[in-house]
Structure formats: C-alpha cells, structure tokens
Amino acid sequence: xxxxxxxxxxxxxxxxxxxxxxxxxxxxxxxxxxxxxxxxxxxxxxxxxxxxxxxxxxxxxxxxxxxxxxxxxxxxxxxxxxxxxxxxxxxxxxxxxxxxxxxxxxxxxxxxxxxxxxxxxxxxxxxxxxxxxxxxxxxxxxxxxxxxxxxxxxxxxxxxxxxxxxxxxxxxxxxxxxxxxxxxxxxxxxxxxxxxxxxxxxxxxxxxxxxxxxxxxxxxxxxxxxxxxxxxxxxxxxxxxxxxxxxxxxxxxxxxxxxxxxxxxxxxxxxxxxxxxxxxxxxxxxxxxxxxxxxxxxxx
Numbered sequence: 001x002x003x004x005x006x007x008x009x010x011x012x013x014x015x016x017x018x019x020x021x022x023x024x025x026x027x028x029x030x031x032x033x034x035x036x037x038x039x040x041x042x043x044x045x046x047x048x049x050x051x052x053x054x055x056x057x058x059x060x061x062x063x064x065x066x067x068x069x070x071x072x073x074x075x076x077x078x079x080x081x082x083x084x085x086x087x088x089x090x091x092x093x094x095x096x097x098x099x100x101x102x103x104x105x106x107x108x109x110x111x112x113x114x115x116x117x118x119x120x121x122x123x124x125x126x127x128x129x130x131x132x133x134x135x136x137x138x139x140x141x142x143x144x145x146x147x148x149x150x151x152x153x154x155x156x157x158x159x160x161x162x163x164x165x166x167x168x169x170x171x172x173x174x175x176x177x178x179x180x181x182x183x184x185x186x187x188x189x190x191x192x193x194x195x196x197x198x199x200x201x202x203x204x205x206x207x208x209x210x211x212x213x214x215x216x217x218x219x220x221x222x223x224x225x226x227x228x229x230x231x232x233x234x235x236x237x238x239x240x241x242x243x244x245x246x247x248x249x250x251x252x253x254x255x256x257x258x259x260x261x262x263x264x265x266x267x268x269x270x271x272x273x274x275x276x277x278x279x280x281x282x283x284x285x286x287x288x289x290x291x292x293x294x295x296x297x298x299x300x
Contacts, residue, residue, distance in 0.1 A: 110163030
C-alpha cells in the first residue's frame with residue numbers, strides 16, 4: 001500500500017485487507033512523508049498485526065516511486081497494489097490466489113469492480129470498464145489481441161492495476177514509470193507476458209470522491225507533479241519533458257514490444273497497434289496537450 005495523506009479512508013482500507021479470508025500475506029505500507037495522521041494510523045495497526053511492515057520515506061518522492069518501493073520491499077509469490085481509499089471484499093485474495101494457482105497462463109487477476117462514494121454507498125462507474133473484459137480481450141491467448149485491447153482502452157486502469165499479479169512476472173517489467181500514464185503502460189507490458197482474468201464476483205470497490213488522485217489532479221501539470229513528487233516548471237519545453245507525454249509513451253510501447261517473448265508476427269502487429277494509437281492520440285489531443293488540459297478527462 002503506497003500512501004500519502006490518506007487518513008480519511010485509511011482505516012477502512014486496512015480493515016478490508018486484514019479481514020481477508022485468505023490470511024497468509026504480508027502488508028507492506030510505504031508512507032510518502034504524509035503530513036496528516038497517516039503515520040499514526042499505520043503504526044497503530046502495525047503494532048496489532050505482525051503481517052504489517054510500515055516504512056516511511058524521508059521525503060515525498062512522488063507517486064510512481066512509492067508504488068515501486070512497496071513492490072521492492074515485498075517478498076510474496078504474488079503481489080497486489082492496494083489504494084488507501086479502496087475497499088476489498090473479504091474473498092478477494094482467496095479467489096485471486098485460486099485463479100493464479102490453477103492457471104499458469106494468467107499473470108494478473110482482479111474481481112468485478114464497483115464504485116463507492118465517501119459514505120461507502122454504491123455509485124456508477126464509467127461504462128468503459130467493461131471494455132477490458134471478455135474472452136476476446138485481455139483473457140485472449142493471443143498477446144496481440146490483449147495488447148490492442150489495452151492500448152485502445154487506456155483510460156480505465158483501477159480494477160486491473162490493483163489486481164493480484166505474479167511477482168516474478170512483475171519483476172521483469174519496467175514497473176510504474178515516472179509518467180502520468182505509468183499504470184496503463186505497465187498493464188500493456190504485462191498483457192504481452194500473459195493473460196488477464198476478471199473474477200466474476202463483485203469484490204473490489206473503488207472509492208469515487210473529490211479527493212481521489214485521478215479527480216483532484218485534472219491537468220497534465222498536476223498529474224506530472226504527482227508522478228514526480230515535485231512541482232512542474234511552467235515553461236512549455238520543460239513542461240513537455242516533465243510530463244513525459246506522447247513521445248515517451250510511444251517509445252515505451254515500442255520498447256516493451258521489442259522485449260516481449262512473442263513471435264515476430266505478433267510483434268509486428270503490436271508495433272502497428274502502438275504506432276496507430278499514438279498517432280490517433282496526437283491528432284485528437286494536440287490542442288488539449290498544448291493548452292495544459294488533461295486529455296484523459298477527470299476519470300483517468
């Protein structure tokens with residue numbers, strides 16, 4: 001669990017993890033120098049449950065760094081990122097472990113996802129979430145099909161990104177890039193390494209609230225600052241570099257395809273898909289990019 005100033009929903013998130021029916025896990029918490037009661041809450045929970053390992057960064061090193069830190073501190077066969085404001089159903093880990101134990105072709109699994117508001121009441125999620133599901137998408141045995149589905153539906157990542165992942169597979173990726181779309185890039189890379197599977201039960205509840213990172217950071221500068229852990233210069237050239245926008249995304253896609261353990265024909269299909277997608281983004285979003293407005297809207 002990477003966390004920064006998460007006191008508002010932290011206890012509920014921790015309770016949902018510690019209350020899992022599958023109990024054989026460690027919970028690594030990396031606190032990105034929070035200034036609220038996050039440290040107090042985490043230390044209190046750690047004193048009561050020896051499965052918790054709490055680590056506090058001296059400075060706020062940025063969201064991407066903190067996500068990667070918790071993985072590097074972990075030691076399990078499987079790994080899951082946990083947000084400090086989301087809630088996991090009690091059977092989440094049990095069902096996810098069952099899937100990964102049973103099917104070695106699956107590298108990532110997550111349950112059907114619902115939205116909840118500040119009070120925990122169910123709310124509607126963007127309809128795009130369904131675009132990642134089904135036997136002909138991320139569950140396909142064809143890596144080119146999985147890759148195409150993810151790069152064409154890059155605006156929704158919460159459910160899969162917070163799923164259970166094979167740690168040895170994740171260790172062979174670039175992890176979460178210091179980039180505003182690092183989660184989507186990582187999912188695309190994982191899609192070339194194995195199948196994804198959505199558990200049909202509703203066991204993951206994404207908190208939709210005004211303070212959520214994806215809602216509070218509405219511009220590219222704000223998102224870049226979150227990823228980097230420091231303000232982004234307002235100069236056009238330096239802003240472009242800090243944001244690590246389309247050029248880096250395009251290069252990253254090409255690089256992960258080149259390193260993927262798939263045959264040449266599949267690689268050519270993925271190269272074409274990556275180039276097509278980047279050109280489509282460039283045409284559709286150039287005005288938003290130059291104006292500093294987020295091309296992802298408020299739900300990315």
